[in-house]
């Protein structure tokens with residue numbers, strides 16, 4: 001049976017694309033290799049802008065009922081220890097940024113997709129089916145059997161290791177536009193309530209360590225580094241986190257020895273490398289489209305924005321019964337209009353910090369919460 005739309009990957013970008021399309025009256029099959037709830041290695045920092053996109057799809061009540069831990073302050077610390085602190089403004093619809101383990105966040109969005117009429121199927125997509133240079137479906141292992149599932153349009157939302165994007169892209173993500181990051185959970189830290197903390201320091205530039213609390217002494221702690229730079233150093237990410245937690249101002253806040261749980265490492269593809277996101281019969285969204293901010297490492301807000309744009313473009317294409325590249329190419333333009341300027345600025349700052357680390361000190365010391373670097377971090381939360 002031919003489906004109308006297949007969305008591969010039920011993370012925030014995929015589930016949101018699926019919901020938006022179902023709400024426009026389409027028949028959507030949402031595929032993920034995992035059952036939900038499932039973990040996704042992340043800092044768990046969800047910007048207000050992302051929450052507001054979910055509000056606009058009708059999730060306000062569910063999100064408020066879920067009681068996510070709100071964050072209202074940000075702290076940014078420079079290599080020499082200069083600090084800027086600022087209030088985080090709620091979004092236009094009143095949503096706060098928040099910290100919520102992805103196990104919980106992603107399951108809520110995936111369930112909402114199902115409740116909106118999306119059909120969910122646990123399956124491992126192996127590759128897109130391509131005929132006459134056009135994506136016409138996917139090959140996937142369902143209950144141990146390899147099956148062909150055909151559709152008029154396919155959305156790749158299968159994250160940074162996307163098999164769909166890997167098949168369609170004719171370029172590779174370069175190490176200078178990628179990062180590796182480690183996240184872990186700590187349960188006994190003296191938190192600054194409702195404040196997310198970012199620490200830029202020499203050993204990990206361009207990159208940073210973070211402490212994102214979510215109440216009762218619990219926090220998501222981690223750090224990330226640009227991949228080419230990481231390959232040049234001798235330390236592992238685990239060593240670097242130990243160094244971070246041994247810093248006197250952090251160590252004194254850890255109360256009962258600082259046991260770390262669920263430590264995991266994952267990769268990030270930055271939007272600073274421009275890639276094609278529209279193909280004949282298919283669009284890439286979220287991490288599969290490489291939409292992570294190259295300074296902050298945040299990808300959820302961009303992922304949700306891309307989901308909404310993709311759903312609009314696919315809806316129009318299906319109305320016109322034309323999902324050719326000519327019809328879908330407008331998606332690349334829309335992504336550029338909405339994200340290119342911010343990506344460029346973030347990339348420029350990231351490169352400057354690596355070449356002249358003292359920049360971070362100067363920007364934070366003299367620019368305070370009005371500096372470009374602070375603004376980008378504040379903007380993304």
Ligand SMILES: Cc1cc2nc3c(=O)[nH]c(=O)nc-3n(C[C@H](O)[C@H](O)[C@H](O)COP(=O)(O)OP(=O)(O)OC[C@H]3O[C@@H](n4cnc5c(N)ncnc54)[C@H](O)[C@@H]3O)c2cc1C
Nearest residue numbers: 009011012013033042043045125158159181286287299300
């Ligand atoms: C350590 C770390 C910290 C981060 N911290 C933050 C943060 O605090 N805030 C922020 O905004 N961003 C953060 N990010 C980035 C953020 O995690 C991603 O941008 C976000 O998860 C993208 O969502 P997505 O839906 O596009 O992809 P994902 O969340 O990766 O979802 C992809 C889905 O596709 C499924 N899938 C993959 N392959 C297949 C397949 N072959 N077949 C079927 N299903 C498949 C997976 O199971 C998964 O459910 C961080 C990233 C890392 C690595």
